[in-house]
Amino acid sequence: MSDPDQGWIDRCRDSFRAALGGFDAARPLLILGHHDADGLSATALLARALRSAGRAVECRILGRGENPWSPDMAAELAGREMGGLILADLGTRAGLPHPGTPTIVLDHHVPTGRPEGALLLSGHGLEPVPTTSLLAWWCAGAVADAEDLLWLAAIGLIGDMAEKSGFAELDAARRRWGITALRNATALVNAPRRASAGDATPALALLMKADGPKDVLSGAHPETALLLAAREEVQQALAEGRRAAPRIQGEVALIALHSPCQIHPLVAQQWRSRLKDKIVIAANTGYRPGWVHFAARSDRNHDLIAFFRDHRPEGADPEQYGNGHAAASGGALRPEAWNRFLSGLGFGREARGMA
Numbered sequence: 001m002s003d004p005d006q007g008w009i010d011r012c013r014d015s016f017r018a019a020l021g022g023f024d025a026a027r028p029l030l031i032l033g034h035h036d037a038d039g040l041s042a043t044a045l046l047a048r049a050l051r052s053a054g055r056a057v058e059c060r061i062l063g064r065g066e067n068p069w070s071p072d073m074a075a076e077l078a079g080r081e082m083g084g085l086i087l088a089d090l091g092t093r094a095g096l097p098h099p100g101t102p103t104i105v106l107d108h109h110v111p112t113g114r115p116e117g118a119l120l121l122s123g124h125g126l127e128p129v130p131t132t133s134l135l136a137w138w139c140a141g142a143v144a145d146a147e148d149l150l151w152l153a154a155i156g157l158i159g160d161m162a163e164k165s166g167f168a169e170l171d172a173a174r175r176r177w178g179i180t181a182l183r184n185a186t187a188l189v190n191a192p193r194r195a196s197a198g199d200a201t202p203a204l205a206l207l208m209k210a211d212g213p214k215d216v217l218s219g220a221h222p223e224t225a226l227l228l229a230a231r232e233e234v235q236q237a238l239a240e241g242r243r244a245a246p247r248i249q250g251e252v253a254l255i256a257l258h259s260p261c262q263i264h265p266l267v268a269q270q271w272r273s274r275l276k277d278k279i280v281i282a283a284n285t286g287y288r289p290g291w292v293h294f295a296a297r298s299d300r301n302h303d304l305i306a307f308f309r310d311h312r313p314e315g316a317d318p319e320q321y322g323n324g325h326a327a328a329s330g331g332a333l334r335p336e337a338w339n340r341f342l343s344g345l346g347f348g349r350e351a352r353g354m355a
Contacts, residue, residue: 023084037159049140
């Protein structure tokens with residue numbers, strides 16, 4: 001492990017600037033981003049900085065069940081006129097969504113491969129691990145004055161790492177904008193992708209025009225009302241999900257949920273603090289028809305990436321199974337594969353029948 005010191009940050013900026021030089025400036029570049037607070041803030045940060053530098057930028061947030069390496073995405077990208085492609089917080093794979101297009105990958109998850117022919121700027125392997133939004137803020141400084149956009153990086157840090165990131169940038173943002181406003185803005189930005197509609201585009205639209213976290217919360221923009229409604233829906237679903245009791249089998253605690261809202265990561269995180277010696281898996285059969293979506297959380301004594309690798313069931317799609325972080329992973333399985341997975345863990349027919 002190494003520390004992302006100023007020298008590392010400077011090299012990151014130089015590489016980003018050089019890679020942008022290989023983009024076709026006559027055509028808009030496309031940013032593909034994840035729909036959580038880190039991915040949204042990274043996307044907004046990059047787009048705002050690049051536009052202020054005179055670049056034409058389009059943004060595309062990936063929604064529920066979408067995969068940047070899928071045939072559907074390949075077909076969509078084939079129909080776009082792009083001068084270059086930036087992937088933000090979508091993981092790191094060996095292939096590229098659109099080979100032949102100049103590509104930059106910003107990410108901090110455990111990689112499953114290294115993309116050839118692209119610039120990879122990854123926080124994985126650093127200690128502490130910079131989120132994608134923080135990587136984006138460092139890169140934004142290579143093309144524009146990004147000081148006033150630091151609050152966006154802070155939202156990504158809080159969304160992925162709470163408030164114990166260890167980065168001076170979060171401390172600086174806390175002093176300038178206030179931790180309460182940053183925390184509340186993060187929760188609000190995260191709400192739409194967790195709601196039943198799963199549409200995070202209003203959150204991105206708000207981050208693209210707000211001048212700080214208090215502006216996000218102010219109600220001055222119509223998107224705030226949409227985010228508040230989404231947050232209320234998620235809170236109601238979460239209150240119900242928290243009443244589900246875990247089933248214990250060996251080192252695994254399983255919580256069965258059925259909700260159209262993405263509450264499984266929140267429920268898993270809640271039980272993680274109560275079952276410190278277990279791998280907590282919250283599984284949601286109502287999130288997407290025909291799939292079981294699950295989130296796993298554990299402490300540092302368990303490596304979830306290794307756990308899912310060792311228990312991979314037949315039929316698991318590597319793009320949708322067991323990725324993320326050592327202490328926070330998950331994925332999605334078809335019901336047949338999910339039941340094979342549970343059977344391999346020793347759960348009986350009652351638990352296997354949940355799907």
